[in-house]
Amino acid sequence: MTPTHDTLAHIRFGMGYGPRGPAVFPGDDLAAQARRPHPLEARYAPTDERIAYDLLERLRVMRQDTSPLGERETAQFLASIKDRIASDQISTIAIAAESDQGLRERLAFFWASHFAVSGKGLKLSFGAAALVHNAIRPHIGGRFADMLNAVVKHPAMLYYLDQYSAVGPNSVIGRMKSRRGLNENLAREVLELHALGVRGGFMQGDVQELAKLFTGMQFGEDGFEFALTKAEPGGKTVLGKTYGGLIPSENDIDGFIEDVALHPQTARHLARKLAIHFIGTHAPKDLTVHVAAAYSRSYGDLTATYRALLEHPTSWRGGLLKVKTPVHYIASTFRALGVKADIIVGLDAVERQRQVFQPLREMGQPLFRPQGPDGWPEDPEAWVTPPALAGRIEWARRISRHYGGARDPLLFAQNALGEDLLSPRLAALIGKAPSEDTGVALTLISPEFNRC
Amino acid sequence: MDRRSFLRSSLVGCSLAAHPVFTPVVFASAPTDSRLVVLVLRGAMDGLDAIQPLGDPHFRALRPRFEAAPHDLDGFFSLHGALGGLLPLWRRRELAFVHAVSTPYRGRRSHFEGQDILETGAGGAKGDMPRDGWLNRVLGLIPDSNARFALAAGHENLLLLDGQQPKSVWTPAAAMAINPELSRLMRAAYEDDPLFHPVAEEAFLLSEESAREPIAMTGRGTMAEMDRISSMQPIVTRDTVSLARFVAKQMRNDIRIAAFSISGWDTHRYQAKNIGKALGSLSEAITTLHAGLGDVWNKTVIVAVTEFGRTVRENGTGGTDHGTGGAMIYAGGAVNGGRVYGEWPGLGSGQLYRDRDLLPTRDMRSVLAWTLRDHLSLKAGALERAVFPDLDMGNNLQIIA
Numbered sequence: 016m017t018p019t020h021d022t023l024a025h026i027r028f029g030m031g032y033g034p035r036g037p038a039v040f041p042g043d044d045l046a047a048q049a050r051r052p053h054p055l056e057a058r059y060a061p062t063d064e065r066i067a068y069d070l071l072e073r074l075r076v077m078r079q080d081t082s083p084l085g086e087r088e089t090a091q092f093l094a095s096i097k098d099r100i101a102s103d104q105i106s107t108i109a110i111a112a113e114s115d116q117g118l119r120e121r122l123a124f125f126w127a128s129h130f131a132v133s134g135k136g137l138k139l140s141f142g143a144a145a146l147v148h149n150a151i152r153p154h155i156g157g158r159f160a161d162m163l164n165a166v167v168k169h170p171a172m173l174y175y176l177d178q179y180s181a182v183g184p185n186s187v188i189g190r191m192k193s194r195r196g197l198n199e200n201l202a203r204e205v206l207e208l209h210a211l212g213v214r215g216g217f218m219q220g221d222v223q224e225l226a227k228l229f230t231g232m233q234f235g236e237d238g239f240e241f242a243l244t245k246a247e248p249g250g251k252t253v254l255g256k257t258y259g260g261l262i263p264s265e266n267d268i269d270g271f272i273e274d275v276a277l278h279p280q281t282a283r284h285l286a287r288k289l290a291i292h293f294i295g296t297h298a299p300k301d302l303t304v305h306v307a308a309a310y311s312r313s314y315g316d317l318t319a320t321y322r323a324l325l326e327h328p329t330s331w332r333g334g335l336l337k338v339k340t341p342v343h344y345i346a347s348t349f350r351a352l353g354v355k356a357d358i359i360v361g362l363d364a365v366e367r368q369r370q371v372f373q374p375l376r377e378m379g380q381p382l383f384r385p386q387g388p389d390g391w392p393e394d395p396e397a398w399v400t401p402p403a404l405a406g407r408i409e410w411a412r413r414i415s416r417h418y419g420g421a422r423d424p425l426l427f428a429q430n431a432l433g434e435d436l437l438s439p440r441l442a443a444l445i446g447k448a449p450s451e452d453t454g455v456a457l458t459l460i461s462p463e464f465n466r467c
Numbered sequence: 468m469d470r471r472s473f474l475r476s477s478l479v480g481c482s483l484a485a486h487p488v489f490t491p492v493v494f495a496s497a498p499t500d501s502r503l504v505v506l507v508l509r510g511a512m513d514g515l516d517a518i519q520p521l522g523d524p525h526f527r528a529l530r531p532r533f534e535a536a537p538h539d540l541d542g543f544f545s546l547h548g549a550l551g552g553l554l555p556l557w558r559r560r561e562l563a564f565v566h567a568v569s570t571p572y573r574g575r576r577s578h579f580e581g582q583d584i585l586e587t588g589a590g591g592a593k594g595d596m597p598r599d600g601w602l603n604r605v606l607g608l609i610p611d612s613n614a615r616f617a618l619a620a621g622h623e624n625l626l627l628l629d630g631q632q633p634k635s636v637w638t639p640a641a642a643m644a645i646n647p648e649l650s651r652l653m654r655a656a657y658e659d660d661p662l663f664h665p666v667a668e669e670a671f672l673l674s675e676e677s678a679r680e681p682i683a684m685t686g687r688g689t690m691a692e693m694d695r696i697s698s699m700q701p702i703v704t705r706d707t708v709s710l711a712r713f714v715a716k717q718m719r720n721d722i723r724i725a726a727f728s729i730s731g732w733d734t735h736r737y738q739a740k741n742i743g744k745a746l747g748s749l750s751e752a753i754t755t756l757h758a759g760l761g762d763v764w765n766k767t768v769i770v771a772v773t774e775f776g777r778t779v780r781e782n783g784t785g786g787t788d789h790g791t792g793g794a795m796i797y798a799g800g801a802v803n804g805g806r807v808y809g810e811w812p813g814l815g816s817g818q819l820y821r822d823r824d825l826l827p828t829r830d831m832r833s834v835l836a837w838t839l840r841d842h843l844s845l846k847a848g849a850l851e852r853a854v855f856p857d858l859d860m861g862n863n864l865q866i867i868a
Contacts, residue, residue: 081784135579338662377622377641386624387598399662401670402622402641408653408670409643440659444652453649460653462660 017333022433026467027293027335028325029117031347032431038115046322048116050156055110055356061103061148064170067141068236070096074137096137101367102360103144104134104382108342108371109356112349119155122321124342125292126151128390130166130209132175134383142171143383159285159315160276163209164269167201170234176201176388183230183247183263197247202226204388210275212284217254224251228258228271241265254278276315282307289324291393295336302329335436335466338395341378343467344407345371348459351431352418370414377406411459415452424454436463499609501766501801501842503724504714504756505602507627508749508773509582510732513787514794515779515825516742518564518807521545525814530781534739540564544807549746552754556798560805561764563866565795565834567809569775569827571857576789578733581774586626588832590857597856599630601835602726604854606632608845620714620727621706627726635722639677639709643670677713711752715759718767732773736784753798765800768842768867772831778823779814792825795834801842801868808834808864833861841867 018026025032028045062070074096077089111120127147134140150169154162166172173179181198182189189196202225206217231246232239246263256274259267275281286307290298302324309323310316324330339347349359362370375382379398385391392398419427424445428437441461448454458464519536520526522543527535536545538554544564546554556562572584583589588601597604606612607630614633619625621638628634645653650671657667707729714725729752731745753769760767776793792812797804812818812826820826836850836858851858 133579379624381623386626386629395662399666400636401666401673402637404663404666405641405643405670405674406622408645409641412643412645412649438659441656444656447652449648453652456649457652457656461656462663465663 018335018435019433020331022435023331023333025117025433026436027330027337028121030111030114030120030343031117031350031467032433033115033350034353034427034430036430038117044322045118045325046156046318048119048156049122049318049321051116051119052152053110053114053116053119055114056148056152059106059110059356059360061106061144062099062141064142064145064149064234064238065236067138067145068170068234070099071137071141072236098364100137100140100144101364101372103141105362105367105371106356106360107144107147107382108346108349109359111342111346112354112359113356118321120346121293121343122155123147123152124340125289126155126162128385129288130162130172131385131388131390132171132383133385133387138174139171140383142169142174145169146171154317156318156321157316158276159281159310159317159320160273162317163205163276164272166209167205167229167268167272168232168239170238172201173232173234173239176204178229179233181226181230182245183227185249186230186247187244189245189247197223197226197230199223199226202229205275208389210284211278211280212287215278215280215284221253224253225271227251228253228268231263231265232268241268277311279307279311282310282315286310286320289320293324293337294329296394297336299329302327336395337393337467338398339465339467340391340398341375341380341403341407342382344378344465345375345410347464348411348414349418351427351459351464352414352455354418370417374406374410377402378410379403379406407465408460411456412453415456415459419452419455421451422455424448424451424458427455428458431458432461432463438463499723499843501723502718502760502763502768502799503838503842504718504767504769505627505724505726506749506752506769506771506796507582507586507625507726507728508732508745508771509728509730510578510734510745510773511581511775511777511789512732512745512771512773512793513734513738513742513777513790514566514773514792515776516734516738516787517547517550517746517796518566518794519545519547520566520811520814523811523814529779529814530787532781532785541807543811547742547746549743550750552747552750553798556753556757557805561798561800561802563797563802563804563806563808565797565808565829565831565864565866567792567812567825567828568795568831568834569792570831572775573791576775576791578774578789583626585772585774588835588855590855595856600625600627601832601854602627602724603630603632603634605839605843605845606630606634606724608849608853609843615721616723618714618717618722618725620710620725623728625726625728635717637673637677637713638706638727639713640706641670642674642677645674676716677709707748707752708755711755712759715756718760719763729771734777734786735782735788736786738781738786741786749796757798767799768801768838769796769798770835770838771796772835776825779819779825780823790824791820792827795831797838797866803866803868808866829861830858832858834864834866836860837863838867 021037025037074092077092114120132139132143132146134143146169150165177198178201182195184196199222203222207213211217227247228251231241233242234240248261248263250257250259253271258271286303290302305327306320306323310320313319372382428445445454445457448457521535536547538546538551540546553562570584571590572581586600587597589596606617614635617634619628619634619636654667654671657663710727729748734741757764772795773793775791777787777790782788810828812828832855836855839845839850840847847860851860
């Protein structure tokens with residue numbers, strides 16, 4: 016059966032149904048969610064970057080005390096830091112499970128993957144969650160240039176892609192210490208992953224020049240800093256335009272970011288990524304063209320861009336051909352079961368691992384730890400492997416026992432999938448389930464519930 | 468056709484329409500008889516402790532508080548006590564070591580960077596790191612290899628086998644504990660979906676085939692286990708033995724190339740205790756593989772590699788820090804064992820790398836390349852071009868019999 020508009024709105028463009036059925040979208044304008052933060056986002060905000068910085072500094076100092084007492088205290092302090100990080104990270108699942116702005120949550124995950132920072136090590140484990148909250152969420156419905164600017168300057172990104180230690184060879188510091196120099200990592204990823212795309216028409220020379228332009232960016236205990244003494248003086252020509260002069264300034268970098276955000280290749284790249292993410296790799300070219308045009312026409316306004324995606328007929332044609340990522344799967348399961356954010360955030364350390372972190376690893380998506388800056392794969396085959404599927408099935412079985420409780424499994428299926436997605440086959444199987452919670456599990460493991 | 472042959476002749480994830488269920492299929496015999504197991508030791512194994520150069524006059528003074536290894540190997544090197552279980556293999560010349568080797572990685576000595584370079588076979592320049600694993604590129608050179616030929620065992624994604632070539636992915640720890648009645652219902656739920664159906668069938672079948680070693684789900688046991696997974700802390704996985712047993716069993720069937728990782732090598736503190744555990748785990752993995760492979764052992768090469776070695780000097784907390792030169796471990800019936808290969812650079816001042824690390828005298832990748840050439844009959848040109856970028860194979864150490 017062809018899914019209804021309502022079902023597609025919730026499942027293709029949202030986090031699925033809650034236990035009481037469809038959420039209400041004011042004025043039927045899905046895209047408007049993008050500009051509207053949900054109160055849950057503030058309630059479960061991650062640790063502020065400067066506090067994280069202080070905590071890690073304190074840890075560093077504590078580690079210098081290698082007496083037995085010192086080591087014990089360090090171990091305890093480290094455990095408390097890890098607990099805080101786990102709490103920060105699980106909040107993203109909690110918010111997605113309860114917020115009725117499913118599209119905004121999907122977009123938060125989308126942009127987090129687009130600007131992926133892998134949380135390897137404590138600094139990045141803190142930073143990855145903070146980047147989403149502080150650099151991405153405020154701009155989900157705003158201008159892409161503003162999001163790109165915030166992300167590029169975020170401590171997590173500067174650290175992850177080695178920009179913070181880069182030094183212009185002709186800068187004050189560069190001329191003093193011959194060992195430190197340019198680092199092309201951030202420059203390359205901004206061009207290749209964040210903005211233009213791998214076939215976006217940039218050359219190695221552009222990467223090198225951009226690497227020079229990016230020198231000076233670093234962070235300290237007060238957050239982002241532009242260090243004049245590290246910045247490469249002189250003009251840098253990237254994509255045919257020259258930025259900066261004798262005295263480098265942060266404004267030069269801002270100027271480049273504005274320009275690259277509005278580049279037609281960026282429009283095409285982002286449009287294609289959005290189309291693939293929500294519709295699939297088979298998304299027709301005219302959809303990408305339509306969305307890219309809206310992006311360019313609005314000077315990179317993301318709400319206008321999403322609106323263009325949502326008004327295209329392809330978006331409302333049936334056939335859910337994508338597979339939910341594990342994070343999406345877990346959040347939508349909690350949502351369907353009516354498990355609220357405060358329950359998820361309130362889980363103790365052991366239950367957090369059992370109910371969320373370990374299952375995510377088994378399903379192939381360790382939270383905030385993608386393989387690289389290119390984020391998580393889009394193709395369904397990447398997520399449907401024997402161990403990853405076994406992970407979903409095992410987890411669904413356990414979670415349905417834990418939260419499934421005494422509920423009518425057929426009713427649960429109807430609420431979670433909508434009447435149009437619940438196939439007669441699945442309904443019949445649920446009828447044969449030996450218990451209520453196994454009936455619930457059958458819905459959760461079904462392809463219908465795993466697709467989006 | 469019974470379920471087992473149905474699955475053996477199917478490729479993971481291929482669409483139902485292409486399934487040979489209704490057409491008779493002659494399963495192509497495996498492209499080679501040789502077996503290769505690559506063990507990725509995550510956390511930077513201290514080669515200098517695993518295989519101690521007691522014959523080097525400078526060694527003991529660099530680590531005064533460490534114990535001398537008890538098992539003399541060749542008059543110069545001695546084997547760590549925790550690898551004592553491998554001595555029978557040494558005596559049968561089925562165990563070998565290569566010392567003072569490393570990947571081309573220099574610089575930050577970061578685990579994550581180091582492992583990426585180790586698994587992708589990168590040549591060094593950071594910008595040119597391949598996105599797939601070198602072992603996956605090897606699969607591309609073997610004619611007729613398919614998903615039932617190579618196995619990435621374990622939960623964590625194994626970059627080493629990531630890439631365009633298909634492979635099997637499983638770990639006994641993924642085995643589902645679901646009773647047959649419910650399994651039947653669940654499998655039925657997937658029947659109409661061409662993507663999920665074959666994968667679900669494989670998952671349920673493999674679940675039956677592999678024993679699950681339950682991770683203790685109470686209190687500290689869980690935390691320790693979880694901690695291990697998310698850091699390099701030396702708490703060793705209990706899954707290693709069941710993983711090795713599973714790999715051996717699969718290699719007696721269709722699998723010819725397998726890989727999995729063993730963690731717990733990052734011994735910054737209390738190295739005596741921690742490396743003991745990790746080496747014990749490695750030793751068990753090898754002996755379990757040996758026992759499980761049976762008569763196929765004669766055609767097997769196991770090679771254990773790590774991202775880099777550790778500092779020659781002990782640090783202030785009974786351990787060692789990240790270094791450069793390290794060791795590889797080879798085991799198998801197809802190995803010219805009973806030798807420690809490699810060119811020893813010495814540990815005197817002026818002989819170290821940056822005055823802190825063992826100097827690598829050979830690119831580890833060239834050793835691996837010769838292994839692939841001799842054991843899997845791959846061409847040197849392809850190895851230097853396609854598998855390991857910017858590689859100079861150098862001379863053959865003749866590690867493979």
